[in-house]
Amino acid sequence: MKVSIISTGSELLKGTTVNTNLAFLGQALTAAGLTPGRGAIVPDSGRSMTEALADLVPVSDIIITTGGLGPTSDDITRQVVCEFFGLKLKEDPELRKKLEAHWQCLKRGHAPEALFSQAQVPENAVVLENRNGTAPGLWLNTQKDGCPKIIILLPGPPSELEPMFMEEALPKLEAIAADRTFTERFMVAGAAELMIQKQVEAVIGDLPVELAYCASAEGVRVFLTGTDRLLLKAKAAELKTAFGNAVLANDSLSLAEEVSFQLRSRHFTLSTAESCTGGMIAAAITDLAGSSDIFKGSVVAYSNEVKEKILGVPAEILKTHGAVSEECVAAMVDNICAGFDTDTGIAVSGIAGPGGGTPEKPAGLVFIGVRVKESMEVKKFNFRGSRETVRGRAVAAAFRMLRDLLFRQ
Amino acid sequence: MKVSIISTGSELLKGTTVNTNLAFLGQALTAAGLTPGRGAIVPDSGRSMTEALADLVPVSDIIITTGGLGPTSDDITRQVVCEFFGLKLKEDPELRKKLEAHWQCLKRGHAPEALFSQAQVPENAVVLENRNGTAPGLWLNTQKDGCPKIIILLPGPPSELEPMFMEEALPKLEAIAADRTFTERFMVAGAAELMIQKQVEAVIGDLPVELAYCASAEGVRVFLTGTDRLLLKAKAAELKTAFGNAVLANDSLSLAEEVSFQLRSRHFTLSTAESCTGGMIAAAITDLAGSSDIFKGSVVAYSNEVKEKILGVPAEILKTHGAVSEECVAAMVDNICAGFDTDTGIAVSGIAGPGGGTPEKPAGLVFIGVRVKESMEVKKFNFRGSRETVRGRAVAAAFRMLRDLLFRQ
Numbered sequence: 060m061k062v063s064i065i066s067t068g069s070e071l072l073k074g075t076t077v078n079t080n081l082a083f084l085g086q087a088l089t090a091a092g093l094t095p096g097r098g099a100i101v102p103d104s105g106r107s108m109t110e111a112l113a114d115l116v117p118v119s120d121i122i123i124t125t126g127g128l129g130p131t132s133d134d135i136t137r138q139v140v141c142e143f144f145g146l147k148l149k150e151d152p153e154l155r156k157k158l159e160a161h162w163q164c165l166k167r168g169h170a171p172e173a174l175f176s177q178a179q180v181p182e183n184a185v186v187l188e189n190r191n192g193t194a195p196g197l198w199l200n201t202q203k204d205g206c207p208k209i210i211i212l213l214p215g216p217p218s219e220l221e222p223m224f225m226e227e228a229l230p231k232l233e234a235i236a237a238d239r240t241f242t243e244r245f246m247v248a249g250a251a252e253l254m255i256q257k258q259v260e261a262v263i264g265d266l267p268v269e270l271a272y273c274a275s276a277e278g279v280r281v282f283l284t285g286t287d288r289l290l291l292k293a294k295a296a297e298l299k300t301a302f303g304n305a306v307l308a309n310d311s312l313s314l315a316e317e318v319s320f321q322l323r324s325r326h327f328t329l330s331t332a333e334s335c336t337g338g339m340i341a342a343a344i345t346d347l348a349g350s351s352d353i354f355k356g357s358v359v360a361y362s363n364e365v366k367e368k369i370l371g372v373p374a375e376i377l378k379t380h381g382a383v384s385e386e387c388v389a390a391m392v393d394n395i396c397a398g399f400d401t402d403t404g405i406a407v408s409g410i411a412g413p414g415g416g417t418p419e420k421p422a423g424l425v426f427i428g429v430r431v432k433e434s435m436e437v438k439k440f441n442f443r444g445s446r447e448t449v450r451g452r453a454v455a456a457a458f459r460m461l462r463d464l465l466f467r468q
Numbered sequence: 469m470k471v472s473i474i475s476t477g478s479e480l481l482k483g484t485t486v487n488t489n490l491a492f493l494g495q496a497l498t499a500a501g502l503t504p505g506r507g508a509i510v511p512d513s514g515r516s517m518t519e520a521l522a523d524l525v526p527v528s529d530i531i532i533t534t535g536g537l538g539p540t541s542d543d544i545t546r547q548v549v550c551e552f553f554g555l556k557l558k559e560d561p562e563l564r565k566k567l568e569a570h571w572q573c574l575k576r577g578h579a580p581e582a583l584f585s586q587a588q589v590p591e592n593a594v595v596l597e598n599r600n601g602t603a604p605g606l607w608l609n610t611q612k613d614g615c616p617k618i619i620i621l622l623p624g625p626p627s628e629l630e631p632m633f634m635e636e637a638l639p640k641l642e643a644i645a646a647d648r649t650f651t652e653r654f655m656v657a658g659a660a661e662l663m664i665q666k667q668v669e670a671v672i673g674d675l676p677v678e679l680a681y682c683a684s685a686e687g688v689r690v691f692l693t694g695t696d697r698l699l700l701k702a703k704a705a706e707l708k709t710a711f712g713n714a715v716l717a718n719d720s721l722s723l724a725e726e727v728s729f730q731l732r733s734r735h736f737t738l739s740t741a742e743s744c745t746g747g748m749i750a751a752a753i754t755d756l757a758g759s760s761d762i763f764k765g766s767v768v769a770y771s772n773e774v775k776e777k778i779l780g781v782p783a784e785i786l787k788t789h790g791a792v793s794e795e796c797v798a799a800m801v802d803n804i805c806a807g808f809d810t811d812t813g814i815a816v817s818g819i820a821g822p823g824g825g826t827p828e829k830p831a832g833l834v835f836i837g838v839r840v841k842e843s844m845e846v847k848k849f850n851f852r853g854s855r856e857t858v859r860g861r862a863v864a865a866a867f868r869m870l871r872d873l874l875f876r877q
Contacts, residue, residue, distance in 0.1 A: 069691060071494070072473075072506075073494050074490070074492060075494075075653065075682065075689060075691075076491070077487070077490075081480070082486040085483025085484075086483030089481075089482045089483060094481060095481045096481070096511065097508070097509065097519070097520070098507075100508070110506070114523040131665045132679065133679065167660065174662065218685075218854070218857040218861075221853075221854060252538065271478040271479065280484060282478060330774075331768075337747075337750050337751050337759075338750030338754065338768065341770075342746050342751045345745075345746025345747065345770060346856070346859075348855055354746075354771075356768045356769045356770045356778070357747055357767070357770075358778075359740075359750040360765045361750075361760055364808075365765040365808055369765070398778065414757060443600055443627075445630060448626070448630075450755075
């Protein structure tokens with residue numbers, strides 16, 4: 060079964076919205092052995108959408124569209140798909156009632172007729188209930204040029220799409236899917252992509268396994284894909300053993316997950332003192348459900364005043380060495396561990412840029428300190444790139460330093 | 469000039485990487501009047517990439533590809549594009565020298581031959597220098613079926629792609645672009661999409677302006693697109709006046725930008741005390757360059773111990789009302805403003821879920837407190853959705869509450 064995804068929305072091509080729906084659907088479909096083969100991004104234009112359908116329908120068994128199901132005039136997915144497949148739209152009286160009832164709750168007067176475009180349903184379609192919004196999803200069993208096609212129309216807002224897909228669409232897909240492919244993946248922290256490829260290829264050789272690599276600030280993700288699930292599992296296990304400590308444990312695919320896992324397995328707690336990363340480390344850790352058992356909290360000390368008054372960095376250090384210095388992060392990490400009473404700590408101070416740099420302390424200069432019980436380590440980094448890149452690299456480096464120090468205990 | 473973007477990388481379809489490159493290119497191209505018309509996502513497979521080229525080359529004047537230029541075996545963009553257009557690849561001796569020199573710096577022994585695949589350049593191509601990595605970009609002036617086509621190959625890592633595109637590719641594109649379209653956009657905070665559409669349509673009527681809307685937890689973004697830049701500017705100004713205070717000022721397209729702007733124009737400072745949002749509000753504010761003049765810092769109080777010891781929430785409140793209560797966030801916001809000596813403050817405490825809820829305090833229950841000088845306000849919310857959705861909605865609601873209180877001063 061070949062799956063393609065068509066993401067609709069002018070905002071995706073204008074770049075004001077990042078297409079997180081594709082990543083969400085890709086993950087969920089891959090886990091079910093139905094990795095999408097192609098994706099298309101189209102603006103809210105009937106012509107472009109029809110072009111994308113003409114391109115992808117012939118090479119796909121299942122097409123999933125996202126967006127364009129709402130009540131405004133740029134929401135045209137329903138109509139365009141029906142025209143493409145020659146299906147008629149009919150109003151569903153149940154849906155109309157629901158929309159009417161929802162509108163009344165908002166107490167905004169008489170419901171505009173445009174609202175009820177969301178009650179239009181193609182003939183023989185199955186309605187996918189939307190528990191988090193008004194536009195229902197649709198599941199169509201139809202055909203094109205004599206070949207059966209499944210078309211799934213999902214709403215654009217992630218908070219509506221995600222539960223609808225997981226609860227209504229995925230179980231139906233899993234029930235009908237044949238010839239699935241599976242993927243094993245693991246992440247190697249901070250190593251060169253080419254070195255990793257060499258080791259992976261030596262183990263896989265001529266086996267029917269497709270290889271892919273994805274390098275980021277955090278490390279390299281390795282993907283093994285194929286139809287033989289047992290073979291994939293065996294080879295992934297062999298490779299993980301070969302890479303040893305460099306592989307993130309517990310199938311983690313991010314350093315935040317990995318650090319949380321390593322802390323939890325040691326019953327250690329963490330606190331952070333962040334300046335230029337401004338709460339990103341705390342936000343990454345607390346993004347994971349259940350983080351309260353390892354994470355106590357953070358002080359985001361963006362001003363020197365807060366570094367001195369709240370974190371207790373001596374005024375002498377700030378005066379002599381400045382806030383972006385080895386001495387300052389050392390005091391920050393010591394004091395956050397003491398103040399928050401945690402086993403481990405991370406402190407970051409640097410110049411994220413683009414402004415704020417000097418010849419001695421240029422944008423990109425970041426000091427990172429980590430502490431595990433009685434051991435403490437401070438390193439100096441000179442990151443290149445935009446503000447976002449510098450902040451992202453600082454977060455990755457901080458997690459890697461803490462991980463290394465945990466392993467050295 | 470019609471622009472299409474082909475994003476290559478199996479990780480994009482497997483969902484382990486979010487396609488931020490498309491958003492970046494979309495924004496930069498839109499600002500230059502060259503909004504992309506179509507996007508395609510393909511895995512690292514020659515067949516899929518060729519299919520996407522066959523689909524998009526006929527409807528595009530300019531094709532931009534991202535990814536697949538590195539040294540590993542799944543990096544095949546260069547070869548596939550050359551085969552598609554019938555171009556020969558030749559090694560560039562200058563590039564080979566640079567790659568060799570870079571490898572020697574890494575002190576990893578003899579350079580593997582695979583490294584030098586990055587020195588292969590199609591005939592007549594212009595090399596786009598990569599100052600942040602090894603794989604150079606490529607600019608091809610070629611043709612298909614007699615029509616001239618420009619093909620731009622960019623590397624996948626955002627830290628390499630972004631500066632290369634802005635410094636090397638965009639100036640060349642701007643020099644040759646004809647028939648540009650322009651976009652005016654603004655954001656209306658927290659209003660119903662349909663209400664906004666009605667008002668916008670009344671102003672635009674039959675004018676040659678294309679309309680689009682994008683709703684999110686923060687509000688609704690309105691896009692006016694067309695070729696008449698002056699008309700767009702005039703109509704956008706008229707609409708902004710009509711929406712009044714609901715429109716974010718200073719062309720802000722996010723509540724973090726808006727709140728920063730409103731604070732800066734009043735010379736006010738901000739501090740935050742975050743529990744369930746875990747540093748996200750601080751991270752969003754400090755994501756903006758120059759935020760140090762309005763933002764002093766944050767206490768991420770994830771444990772009750774930190775709420776009591778560091779934020780000074782009375783033990784009595786935590787015992788009687790719990791950490792997720794009106795009383796607790798009121799104490800949090802008062803104490804963060806006093807402790808960090810700021811004019812304004814935000815405090816958030818809630819249950820992000822999926823675990824941790826009880827019948828009285830279910831997952832999604834969030835209390836938010838904001839303070840501006842002597843005024844303080846606390847509200848209770850029951851957000852629906854995943855952990856990520858609840859946290860995102862809490863951040864948006866907190867920014868909106870602070871904004872509203874600032875306007876009421």
